[in-house]
Every structure is written in C-alpha cells, then in structure tokens.
Amino acid sequence: MGIFPILAVIGMIILTRLHFIHCYVINTDKDYSRWPNKIVPFIFTPGDYSTAEQNLILTAMSTISTDMGLCIQWLNLSPSGIPYPNLNFVIISRSGGPGIPSPVCYSYPGMITIQNGLGQHMSIQASCMSSVREVMRILSYLIGLRPEHNKPNRGSYITVNTGAATTVAVNAGAFNLLPNTAAILYNPNEFDYNSITMLSPLTYSASGAAVITSTTSTAINNIGRLSIRDCQALSFLYSCSITCSDYYGNGALPTQFTRATTLSTSPSSTVSSSSTPAPVSVLCSPNFIADAVFNDYNAHKLYFISNNLVYVVQNGQIIENGTPLSTDFPGPAPVLPIIAGYYSGGSVFLVDQNQVTFLYINNTFVSQTPGSFPAVSAATGYGNVVTLGINPNLAVILYVDTNGDISSVGINPSTSPKDLASLFTSNAGLFNDLNNNNVQEMYSVIDASGTEKVAFLYQVPGKPLQYFDAVPCVPDTVLDPSGQVCLKLSTSPRNFASTIAACNVPP
Incomplete structure (x- = not known):
C-alpha cells in the first residue's frame, strides 16, 4: 500500500518515537518531517472523488489554514499534474495507494523525509467523509499531530470499548495505545477532549454503541475546529507567530511554545528544519x-x-x-x-x-x-x-x-x-x-x-x-x-x- 511500507502507521496510528508537549502529541520520528515552507502540496487521484467530495476535503484544508492563521497552507497540484520531479507531495485517494486497498483511512505522520519527489499516499474513504471535522482529523495527522485517544495516559480520561468496534478497525490498530517507552515524553495529567485528532465516540462502531467514552465530567466534543491546544502544537511545530482561537473555552496551555531548530526525544529522533525561508504566501510558491x-x-x-x-x-x-x-x-x-x-x-x-x-x-x-x-x-x-x-x-x-x-x-x-x-x-x-x-x-x-x-x-x-x-x-x-x-x-x-x-x- 503506497510507495513506502506502512509498518508503524496503520489506521492513522504511529507506533514509535513520539514527543508529547503537555497534553498534545507531536510527531518526532526522524523518518517524517514538517512540510517545507509550511505548505502541503497534494493531488487527488483522478476519478476517486466526486466534485462534492473534493470540495469537502478542500473545505477541511481551508478550515485548518484559517484556524492556523494561514501559517499552514495547501497547494493543489491536481490541475496540472506533478510539475517538479523533486517536489514532495501527498497523493490523496480512497485506496491509499497501489496494491491491496487500505481497510481504513490513514496518513503518514508528516512528510516522508526520503520520499524525494515520489509522493506519499494517504487514504480518505467514505467512512471519513461524513463531515468536514472527520476530514480535518485525518489531515491533522498528515501535518504532524498524533491521535489524542492513543496516548498512554488515556485510561485516566477515556474508556475504549474495542468490543463495540468493527473487527477491521481493531485489527488495523485504530485503538492501539502508543508505547510507553523512553522515546516518548508525555504529561500523564493532561488530556484534550476537544482535539481534532480524537476519534468521535461512534467512529468505527459495529453496533451503534459508543466505542470511546469519557470517564470524567468533561465530554468528548469537537465541532470541526482545531482546539486551542491543537493550534498551539502546530504553531510550536511549524514556528507560527499566531494567536490561537479557543473555540471550546478551555484556555491556553501554561506556555505558548516556540519552535527550536530541532525537536528530539533522543539524539536519533529529530524533526529536520528546512533551510529555505518560509514564503509569505502560497502566491510566492x-x-x-x-x-x-x-x-x-x-x-x-x-x-x-x-x-x-x-x-x-x-x-x-x-x-x-x-x-x-x-x-x-x-x-x-x-x-x-x-x-x-x-x-x-x-x-x-x-x-x-x-x-x-x-x-x-x-x-x-x-x-x-x-x-x-x-x-x-x-x-x-x-x-x-x-x-x-x-x-x-x-x-x-x-x-x-x-x-x-x-x-x-x-x-x-x-x-x-x-x-x-x-x-x-x-x-x-x-x-x-x-x-x-x-x-x-x-x-x-x-x-x-x-x-x-x-x-x-x-x-x-x-x-x-x-x-x-x-x-x-x-x-x-x-x-x-x-x-x-x-x-x-x-x-x-x-x-x-x-x-x-x-x-x-x-x-
């Protein structure tokens, strides 16, 4: 599935080398990087999506850009194909690439560092196109956020009833915990119930019963906008100088982080910074x-x-x-x-x-x-x-x-x-x-x-x-x-x- 084996990424879940900043999760696997110049080039696989479906995905992209103060933008290469042999980009399709179709929607956790202009695949299927919010969830993984519901500390905040979920989703690892190893830093006392990365309670339900439920008085809720902590995480990752909106009234994290040249959990686990200055606009791309x-x-x-x-x-x-x-x-x-x-x-x-x-x-x-x-x-x-x-x-x-x-x-x-x-x-x-x-x-x-x-x-x-x-x-x-x-x-x-x-x- 795709030009690179999925291995650690199945059902949108990254299983190794993550970095936790307070309650949210940022990818720091050295095999995956931030998108250069804060721009994500993409193409739609021809014939895979109706005009209405493409518009739904484009609206999800636009909403992320708006919530990020236009710091992160998207570049549609579909009208003219791939103009540059060395331009890294993502191929959006239902199947997730050649070979056996992916059983669930998925994305790699950021840009594949060594794709060398060959493109990387992601899958957005009908099951993930029920709303703009669901498409935003998948796209948030593509730009470097990791799912809140997979954090090692989730047991103190949510219950995941895999018995109520579809076999396909369970086998694909959609509910797997991230490993609690030395390569992972996280705050066990934080959880973002409003994160765009969260699966909705009924997602992948086999019977209509909730798969994910809150164990506290705080409800799981996302209205299709980045939470302030989602925004702060991406701002930290992409060095954005913006003011994040608090759509859910949860308040900002104690510190508005700034982006260092590299993020690392160990000497071998970094996210590379691009040496190319970020353009002031997609117009300049x-x-x-x-x-x-x-x-x-x-x-x-x-x-x-x-x-x-x-x-x-x-x-x-x-x-x-x-x-x-x-x-x-x-x-x-x-x-x-x-x-x-x-x-x-x-x-x-x-x-x-x-x-x-x-x-x-x-x-x-x-x-x-x-x-x-x-x-x-x-x-x-x-x-x-x-x-x-x-x-x-x-x-x-x-x-x-x-x-x-x-x-x-x-x-x-x-x-x-x-x-x-x-x-x-x-x-x-x-x-x-x-x-x-x-x-x-x-x-x-x-x-x-x-x-x-x-x-x-x-x-x-x-x-x-x-x-x-x-x-x-x-x-x-x-x-x-x-x-x-x-x-x-x-x-x-x-x-x-x-x-x-x-x-x-x-x-």
Whole structure:
C-alpha cells in the first residue's frame, strides 16, 4: 500500500518515537518531517472523488489554514499534474495507494523525509467523509499531530470499548495505545477532549454503541475546529507567530511554545528544519496554481483564486492571503474549482465547473446564468480568460483554448483562433515553452505608464511558475488585418513570484 511500507502507521496510528508537549502529541520520528515552507502540496487521484467530495476535503484544508492563521497552507497540484520531479507531495485517494486497498483511512505522520519527489499516499474513504471535522482529523495527522485517544495516559480520561468496534478497525490498530517507552515524553495529567485528532465516540462502531467514552465530567466534543491546544502544537511545530482561537473555552496551555531548530526525544529522533525561508504566501510558491485571475482595475486589486481561497495583491503587497471564497463572494456556492474569472465594468464574473456564470457587483451576489460563458465552445472548460476594458476599444474577452489557440469575443471578435506560440517567435525559448506547455492563466495588468497589458502564467517542468506579458500589435485593437488576435511581447518570461513585491523573489 503506497510507495513506502506502512509498518508503524496503520489506521492513522504511529507506533514509535513520539514527543508529547503537555497534553498534545507531536510527531518526532526522524523518518517524517514538517512540510517545507509550511505548505502541503497534494493531488487527488483522478476519478476517486466526486466534485462534492473534493470540495469537502478542500473545505477541511481551508478550515485548518484559517484556524492556523494561514501559517499552514495547501497547494493543489491536481490541475496540472506533478510539475517538479523533486517536489514532495501527498497523493490523496480512497485506496491509499497501489496494491491491496487500505481497510481504513490513514496518513503518514508528516512528510516522508526520503520520499524525494515520489509522493506519499494517504487514504480518505467514505467512512471519513461524513463531515468536514472527520476530514480535518485525518489531515491533522498528515501535518504532524498524533491521535489524542492513543496516548498512554488515556485510561485516566477515556474508556475504549474495542468490543463495540468493527473487527477491521481493531485489527488495523485504530485503538492501539502508543508505547510507553523512553522515546516518548508525555504529561500523564493532561488530556484534550476537544482535539481534532480524537476519534468521535461512534467512529468505527459495529453496533451503534459508543466505542470511546469519557470517564470524567468533561465530554468528548469537537465541532470541526482545531482546539486551542491543537493550534498551539502546530504553531510550536511549524514556528507560527499566531494567536490561537479557543473555540471550546478551555484556555491556553501554561506556555505558548516556540519552535527550536530541532525537536528530539533522543539524539536519533529529530524533526529536520528546512533551510529555505518560509514564503509569505502560497502566491510566492514556485508551484502556485491559480484557477482564476482577474484585475479589478478600478480598485487596483489583482485577485487570484486557488481552490476555495482568494488571494489579493494591491500595489505589490498581499492584502488577502487565503480568504475563503464565500467571504469575498457570498451567495450560492459555485462548483469548485473555478474555471474562469474576469472583471468588466465594475462586475466580477466567476465560472464554475458546470459552466455556470456567477455575477457579483461590489462583492455582492447578483445572479447566476447556466452555460453563458463565453458563447464559443472552444473556450468552455478551460478558463484562460482576460478582459481588457480601460480603453473602450479593447472591451474584449480573450481566451486560450485547450489547443493553445487564442481568440477574442466581444466588441472585436476574432475571425478564427490563432496559435498563441506563433505570436512570440521573436523569443525562441518562450515559443518552445508555449508549444509544449499550455498557458495556466491570463489576466490584465496596467503598468506605471497606464498601459494595459495581457499577462500570462504557464508552468514548465523544472522551473518555477513563469510569467510574461504582451501588448496589442496595433494600438486600440487586439486584431490584425485578417481579424485574428495579434499581441507582441512586452516583458520577457520570468519567475511569477518576482512580480509581487511582497514575495521578495528574484526574477
């Protein structure tokens, strides 16, 4: 199951070398590390999950990020596959990898230190998708927390009735105690009944009777938010400078821990620190994937939508760093991921997976129209769309289809698609890149002189996300004499993150 044998990790349980900080549990097995730069890259196994199921998992990720003050973030590589051979990532599937399917949901306890870009597997099955809270539980293991109900001191706080549990869960070790050895440090007088890592009382019940019950006056309760102690544990592990919310009114631990260079229970048991400085945002990651990008040129705000999160750049600074989509664009929920987004005349248009266009004015939902985007079949489902509107003569919608051809609709519709790469033969490297890699997104930008340009994002294996921009060949129109789109290179390709001053990344 997976590219590495499970061995010590079965049914989401790590059986060796853990470190306890007061009542919560942090992984310190040297075979597993923190995710570098506080970002967890992932892909969904194609065909394993419906859109609704993917959205449930994405919502669980978003909730963890929100509860962690956006210190920990997630990077969805699914739309474009695996762009980097040395990028460590997790493969999310029902089966948990090739071979015999896992009988239960599971995750390795952090990033496999020696995966070397081969990916590591985790299993999220139907039994773990009953709620956002259940998915958060599994994901919390992936980022380094260990299950509260498996602590050696649990007998003073909870009762585990394995006789009421399914045979599969018992045999998989879902209720096994962590070994009380010299490699484990823990406080026998602490227990977090509100931890996101806790199994719910009825999870894996064979008869409907509770498997886990409290032996004290404190009830087991989690409403799908990190407890303050979960948050403090992850803050300690990932060196987050945040204020943790106390959703359950239990109060903080006596000490808000800070992260040392290494955590260890013995000289051989450490969690390595990355030497790479953490980016200020997922936007600065070389593997950032945008589902939609558009420029609110009235407010001078550049919007990036990735999964169900919104990032906004204004004057080179990141003013929104992973705001839930429903906060910026309330109303009926689009089916994610968004396939297109564009701004025109004070209105924002978002197009979802069902090709339904959602209209917002001043961040207020106005209407949704099925199948209205745009009225050219080649554009539907791809979403590389940009509107040019500062100059009334450039009020067009440009898009790149799956063949790599660019067209326009609007006031100046093109007569036929034009091969995008053929527009940039003056730059041999860019021409070759565009011939071999589809454009990920396009959007309008306005330079210091007020010139409106078309910006392009594309991914080349082995390179960070690339950016270049272009201007119309002829002023006041995007069309050549034959009626096809005509653009000329304005800024040569460079690292996309270098276009955002806050990222402080060289070109």
